[in-house]
Amino acid sequence: VALKRASWWPESDKVEDLTDHSASLCFPSLVVLAQQVTVRNEVTGYLGKKVVLPCNIALTEPEIKISQVTWGKEVGGRKQNVAVYHPLHGQSYPMEKNSRRIRFLTQSLADATLVIEHLLMTDEGTYTCEFATYPNGNEVGTTNLVVLAKPTSSVKAEEVKASNTEQPVAVCTSANGKPPARITWQSRLSGNWSTTQTNNPNGTITVTSRYNMTPTKEANEQQITCVVEHVTLPQPESFPVRLSILYAPEVAIEGYDDNWYLTRNEATLICTAKGNPTPIDFSWTTSSGSLPKSVEVQGQRLIVKNVDYSVNTTFICQATNRVGQVTTQQVVLVREKPNPTGAATTGGIIGGLIATIVALAVVATGILICRQQQKNRMDHEEDDLEGPPAYKPPPPCQLSEETEPVPNPTGAESIPLKAPYYEPSVADNLFGGVGATTTEEVPRYHELPTLEERETAGEAGPSLEDEYLDQINPIYDALSFAATEEDAALTPMATDKAFVMSRAMYV
Numbered sequence: 001v002a003l004k005r006a007s008w009w010p011e012s013d014k015v016e017d018l019t020d021h022s023a024s025l026c027f028p029s030l031v032v033l034a035q036q037v038t039v040r041n042e043v044t045g046y047l048g049k050k051v052v053l054p055c056n057i058a059l060t061e062p063e064i065k066i067s068q069v070t071w072g073k074e075v076g077g078r079k080q081n082v083a084v085y086h087p088l089h090g091q092s093y094p095m096e097k098n099s100r101r102i103r104f105l106t107q108s109l110a111d112a113t114l115v116i117e118h119l120l121m122t123d124e125g126t127y128t129c130e131f132a133t134y135p136n137g138n139e140v141g142t143t144n145l146v147v148l149a150k151p152t153s154s155v156k157a158e159e160v161k162a163s164n165t166e167q168p169v170a171v172c173t174s175a176n177g178k179p180p181a182r183i184t185w186q187s188r189l190s191g192n193w194s195t196t197q198t199n200n201p202n203g204t205i206t207v208t209s210r211y212n213m214t215p216t217k218e219a220n221e222q223q224i225t226c227v228v229e230h231v232t233l234p235q236p237e238s239f240p241v242r243l244s245i246l247y248a249p250e251v252a253i254e255g256y257d258d259n260w261y262l263t264r265n266e267a268t269l270i271c272t273a274k275g276n277p278t279p280i281d282f283s284w285t286t287s288s289g290s291l292p293k294s295v296e297v298q299g300q301r302l303i304v305k306n307v308d309y310s311v312n313t314t315f316i317c318q319a320t321n322r323v324g325q326v327t328t329q330q331v332v333l334v335r336e337k338p339n340p341t342g343a344a345t346t347g348g349i350i351g352g353l354i355a356t357i358v359a360l361a362v363v364a365t366g367i368l369i370c371r372q373q374q375k376n377r378m379d380h381e382e383d384d385l386e387g388p389p390a391y392k393p394p395p396p397c398q399l400s401e402e403t404e405p406v407p408n409p410t411g412a413e414s415i416p417l418k419a420p421y422y423e424p425s426v427a428d429n430l431f432g433g434v435g436a437t438t439t440e441e442v443p444r445y446h447e448l449p450t451l452e453e454r455e456t457a458g459e460a461g462p463s464l465e466d467e468y469l470d471q472i473n474p475i476y477d478a479l480s481f482a483a484t485e486e487d488a489a490l491t492p493m494a495t496d497k498a499f500v501m502s503r504a505m506y507v
Contacts, residue, residue, distance in 0.1 A: 036140030039129055045119045047149035047178065047204070048230070052105065055112040055129035067133040068107040073125050083114055084126065085414040088486025115292055118148050121178065121203030128284040150232040160215045161323060164249040169219070169243050173227030176204040178203045179231065183209035186238075190214075220245040220276050248324035249275035253317055258421035261335040264307040269330060270319035271300045279319040287314035287329070309334055 045051030071083040084092040105113035124147040151174040151190035191213030226239040273279040292310035312334035318327040
């Protein structure tokens with residue numbers, strides 16, 4: 001709007017005129033704002049609790065005077081006074097003269113805050129806080145009071161008989177709530193639910209939800225859950241319930257092992273039954289009507305103290321509950337002698353159970369051993385990574401029977417440690433023959449000389465045998481070193497070598 005006016009206003013008056021008009025329009029609104037009543041648009045309270053409705057007025061001009069404060073409520077389209085305060089006449093509560101549920105928080109004309117105790121659903125509505133001022137007239141603020149009621153929830157199972165017709169099996173109720181609660185169901189069964197609401201005289205609402213399904217005996221004792229949601233609850237509430245499906249007893253007779261023989265003691269039949277409600281009434285008869293004299297009945301148990309031919313009959317057990325009664329029968333065959341098949345059957349069953357337990361124990365033990373071995377192997381592998389190898393080195397190779405000869409050093413002479421023995425005739429040929437005279441080398445092998453040869457050799461000098469004995473096997477050359485002249489003078493040797501230790505070590 002200001003831009004449109006600027007198109008025809010004089011250029012010199014644009015800012016001045018706009019400022020003057022703004023002051024003239026805004027100043028009265030500022031006065032109203034300064035004297036406006038301060039209230040909350042909406043206040044929430046809870047049924048039976050206390051609620052506070054704030055109402056204040058701020059006076060910025062000293063000439064404005066407040067003469068009276070009034071709280072009113074719209075009832076049926078008309079305004080009714082709830083609370084009035086006058087400085088001279090005091091407080092007045094026209095709607096609650098004697099209950100004292102309603103009162104002003106303070107006796108002040110500037111603070112008209114109202115307190116309502118023990119909230120009722122009828123307290124809900126629109127309230128006006130009015131200040132009578134002079135010279136401005138009445139100043140009014142409006143507050144909407146909302147009363148909430150926390151519901152009381154419960155669930156129960158409906159006892160129904162097993163049938164092929166769909167019907168309610170559980171009921172969940174959320175009573176006296178405001179606003180109405182929301183109910184859902186959690187179930188693994190095949191079913192659905194329906195919900196209804198009922199308005200109560202006090203203004204609250206009761207919500208009822210029924211879970212519907214086709215009741216079967218298999219559904220008995222199954223659990224379903226009712227879930228209630230409401231604005232007064234911090235989180236949804238869950239109410240589990242187990243179904244109660246009534247059905248007739250299911251009866252069976254146990255204890256007969258096909259080994260009832262004459263003179264057997266304490267033969268027993270047991271009548272077992274399950275149903276809803278649990279069967280508690282049992283009766284025994286026979287196909288002929290009456291029970292034999294040797295039979296004693298103890299509730300579900302039928303005891304034959306001494307087997308005879310009178311119990312060679314058909315026993316009938318009848319179980320009863322509220323739904324109905326059901327019978328079953330057992331044919332008993334009395335034998336003259338024990339039946340090994342029957343005993344074997346019973347023993348086989350027991351033996352089978354024992355064998356199964358033992359087998360399971362063996363398997364479990366094997367698994368534990370394997371796991372322990374695997375763990376130990378893993379531990380060893382970890383140790384191998386940290387320390388030296390733990391494997392055993394292979395054994396040394398076995399030397400073959402044919403050993404390689406020790407190579408002789410270059411220039412060394414091979415001399416045996418022991419001279420071979422020769423016959424005298426052969427020795428004569430060796431020493432007296434041509435071979436002994438034609439070569440000057442020391443023979444590699446020598447025979448023992450005769451006495452004459454010894455004498456002759458003694459005159460000539462050391463014999464070949466003595467020289468031979470002074471010789472050292474070449475394999476000990478590694479332990480020798482060249483002898484000095486002093487060593488050679490002290491210890492005459494056949495060789496020019498000295499040794500690191502006594503020569504006796506080489507004997």
